[in-house]
Amino acid sequence: MHEQIWQVPAIVPLIATIAAALFGYLLGSIPFGLVLTRLAGLGDIRQIGSGNIGATNVLRTGRKGLALATLLLDGGKGAIAVGLAWWGLGHDTVPVAGFAAVLGHNFPVWLRFKGGKGVATTFGTLMAASWPVGLACCAAWLVTAALFRYSSLSALVGLALSPAFALVFAGPDYAAMAAGLAVMGFYRHKANIVRLIRGEEPRIGGKKSGESPS
Numbered sequence: 001m002h003e004q005i006w007q008v009p010a011i012v013p014l015i016a017t018i019a020a021a022l023f024g025y026l027l028g029s030i031p032f033g034l035v036l037t038r039l040a041g042l043g044d045i046r047q048i049g050s051g052n053i054g055a056t057n058v059l060r061t062g063r064k065g066l067a068l069a070t071l072l073l074d075g076g077k078g079a080i081a082v083g084l085a086w087w088g089l090g091h092d093t094v095p096v097a098g099f100a101a102v103l104g105h106n107f108p109v110w111l112r113f114k115g116g117k118g119v120a121t122t123f124g125t126l127m128a129a130s131w132p133v134g135l136a137c138c139a140a141w142l143v144t145a146a147l148f149r150y151s152s153l154s155a156l157v158g159l160a161l162s163p164a165f166a167l168v169f170a171g172p173d174y175a176a177m178a179a180g181l182a183v184m185g186f187y188r189h190k191a192n193i194v195r196l197i198r199g200e201e202p203r204i205g206g207k208k209s210g211e212s213p214s
Contacts, residue, residue: 020093028104075124095177
């Protein structure tokens, strides 16, 4: 009996962690950009522009309302994953659920693991996990965008600074989550990084459109 008392607490956190990972991934993998454009009769968003399922590519359809809805929903699914994990599984599962939500957006099983770049979902996740971290990342994005007018560069700066923000405002577990999200974000932006180095990345408001940062 004494042995069973010690075994139960050991397995419960493992189950909660697995549940948070699965739920976060499945929620994050909902391709809202694809769903909304199809419902609007615009066809497959993957066949236009950059082929990305994020809000920036949805904007290329000329439907600003759909692009805004995609942005909010992509950010919201990260926030919901974090919120439900905190409420139902305990705050220790928040980093797992948040990371899994962005992983689901970037590599959704429904789309053969070809998804978006995860910026909106990452920022939504960070905002829900620790609002000071989320606000700091958004501020970094806005300042960089105002100075250099590159959406991708702004996203990369926000991602790069997020572990430091998380360490200051939220603690090491959240900093580890932010670091993982930053690495994944940089990987998804590798083509943008090459264009930035070459001076070929389009600026915000430019005549040509680059790939979606979300």
